[in-house]
Structures are given as structure tokens and as C-alpha cells.
Amino acid sequence: MKKIEAVVRHHKVEAIKEALVKAGFTGMTVSEVRGFGRQKGHKELFRGAEYQVDFVPKVKIEVVVDDSNVQKVITIMVDNAKSGSIGDGKIFVIPVDEVVRIRTSETGSAAL
Secondary structure: EEEEEEEOOHHHHHHHHHHHHOOOOOOOEEEEEEOOOOOEEEEEEEEEEEEEEEEEEEEEEEEEHHHHHHHHHHHHHHHHHOOOOOOOOEEEEOOOOOOOOOOOEEHHHHHH
């Protein structure tokens, strides 16, 4: 199993969610996050004073899937998050050793 973490723009989340659900992937966690990369933040104007905003607001989507579905999920995320501009985000794939569904004590793929 793998955990796929995607850090994307706010306005892309709904399209990613809908595409994943349509493809049969129903479980995900979504978190508000802030960070920077090549985008390096941006400048804003407040009461006539310009200031630098270093951390850009983004959304992190986390999905755990069987190894056989990793590339399918990545493709869906890229297709729905890509605009071609700096700041589109990143996807990280992390190994998952075990999953336990608390309610039923199911483990492994059955717990997904």
C-alpha cells in the first residue's frame, strides 16, 4: 500500500475529489496547509504598505491505495491539478506498512 500526498491549489480540490470518486476512490483526507517552493510567496499591499507573504496557502490531499492503483491516482491528480504555472503543487508517494479500520479491526487492503 502507498499513501499519496498531493499539495495543490485550493480551487483544484473539488475537481480532484470528483475525479477520484468517479474512478472509485472514496476515502481521502484534506488539510489546509501553507508553504513555498519555486513560487517563493508573493507581495501584498495593506494600508499603503507593501509586504512579502512567504508562505502560500495550499491544500494537502492524502489518499491511501493499493500498490496497483498508485499510478492511476497520480494521473487523476495531475490531470485535474495541472495549470502549467509555477505553484501547481507536488505529489509525494510514501510506503504504508499497515492499515487498521478501528470499527471492525480489519487490516491491510480490507481496511481501505
